[in-house]
Amino acid sequence: MPPISLLLSAGEASGDMYAARLATALKQRLDVAIFGMGGPQMRAAGVEIITDYSEVSVVGITEVLKRLPSLVRAMRHLVDEAQRRKPPLAILTDFPGFHLRLARKLRPKGILNVYYICPQFWAWRPWRVNLVRRRFAEALCIFPFEEKFYADAGVPVTFIGHPLVGNVQATLTREIFCRKYGLQESRRIITVLPGSRRGEISHHLPILVEGLREIREHIPGPPQIVVAVAPGLDAARLQKSFPADWGARFIANDTYNALGAADLAIVSSGTATVETALLGKPMIVVYRLSPLTALLAKPLVRTKFFSMVNLIAGHAIVPELIQDDFTPRRLASEAESLLSGSRGGNPRVSQMKRGLEEVRKLLGPPGAVERAADEIARLLTAQSNAK
Secondary structure (H helix, E strand, C coil), X not given: CCCEEEEEEXXXXXXXXXXXXXXXXXXXXXXXXXXXXXXXXXXXXXXXXXXXXXXXXXCCHHHHHHCHHHHHHHHHHHHHHHHHHCCCEEEEECCHHHHHHHXXXXXXXXXXXXXXXXXXXXXXXXXXXXXXXXXXXXXXXXXXXXXXXXXXXXXXXXXXXCCCCCCCCCCCCHHHHHHHHCCCCCCCEEEEECCCCHHHHHHHHHHHXXXXXXXXXXXXXXXXXXXXXXXCCCHHHHHCCCCHHHCCEEEECCHHHHXXXXXXXXXXXXXXXXXXXXXXXXXXXXXXXXXHHHHHHHHHECCCCCCHHHHHHCCCCCCEEEHHHCCHHHHHHHHHHHHCCCCCCCHHHHHHHHHHHHHHHHCCCCCHHHHHHHHHHHHHHHHHHHC
């Protein structure tokens, strides 16, 4: 009997990571041949990549228009392959602008859609939850408050917990990390996560560099800079934006150790803020869109906070510098406040760490990916028995 064909799709780096782990868990349970859209981590997990997510990974309303031909091409390719291979299930990971449309095209072909990592519609255009109800057989959510939001809208939903819980940890001590990358253990370290998309980098980098310049001028030491380079980004190109005499380190494939060794993290809003929270590191969350996208998006936002850490907690735990608040001066001021200490420690940092521990508890127990795989296996069995 041939393996079961499954479509698995992710449109950005974090989704690629989550989907790769799910692919591995599914292969441990079922005889499956998985194909779809993704990146290097899904490819390494044995998924046949039909379309690379780098072709479609964009953020912002105006930015999408520039990539429209690539988005249309990727959509057509996935739909054609689904038509040819006839998978019983399509598992779509976050990335709602693309995946809601893909689900609409797959459903008439008799393919059941499962949403793995539900979109954050409670914060951004909440009426789109009705599209999930119409187009998806089930939604798998990763935040505790999402389950009620989706259930209230009539979506079959299961809370699986967050896939990062139990998987985020530093494997090197600060001493060994510093020795490995030629840093001084006695000096403070600021780890910067500037984003995973090229658009984010172009909006963030000039402000980050100027802000770090101010920090280095005002803090005795000065702090050492470590830049965690996301998969798919060119470290050499990033390095050109930083003064050579800073001795900044550009590190790929070692983000958790880079965060684990840090005294402070400056993090682009997104999945990286959850990873930083799970490591218990003080952070400043930053984000900037193009001015037009920000203007168009403002009326659609339905939440007080922007960063996942504050959204999960329901109150402000970490500082958010978003859009016009994200300036070199504001960044330097927040960093100086969090890096300043006394014999009694820094009360603000202590309070932040207590808040981050609160967030860790709210994210549920380890094993989210395994629970997702079990639920998908149940759906496949139920569908097979119904035939």
